[in-house]
Amino acid sequence: MDPDYCLFVRFADGLSGQVQLREEDFAGALLPLRDIQFFEQVFLDHGAVAWPGEIDLAPDAMYEEVARQPIGAGRSR
Numbered sequence: 001m002d003p004d005y006c007l008f009v010r011f012a013d014g015l016s017g018q019v020q021l022r023e024e025d026f027a028g029a030l031l032p033l034r035d036i037q038f039f040e041q042v043f044l045d046h047g048a049v050a051w052p053g054e055i056d057l058a059p060d061a062m063y064e065e066v067a068r069q070p071i072g073a074g075r076s077r
Contacts, residue, residue, distance in 0.1 A: 004036075005033070012047075016066070017066035017069050019065055049062065
């Protein structure tokens, strides 16, 4: 079974939903995230999703992904 690289995020405007990442997304600086135990060390750093070693994800890209999801399919407002 593949690891579940899924995050539930909630934005300041109330938009919330799941961001599903794939192993293929983890290249370059994100390569350590392929280790599921490392991935699970996720935390918030001044409102941004981050991991040790100054690894973070772009909030605007996550927002766009969640906003495209139909309400009720992992997304709420």
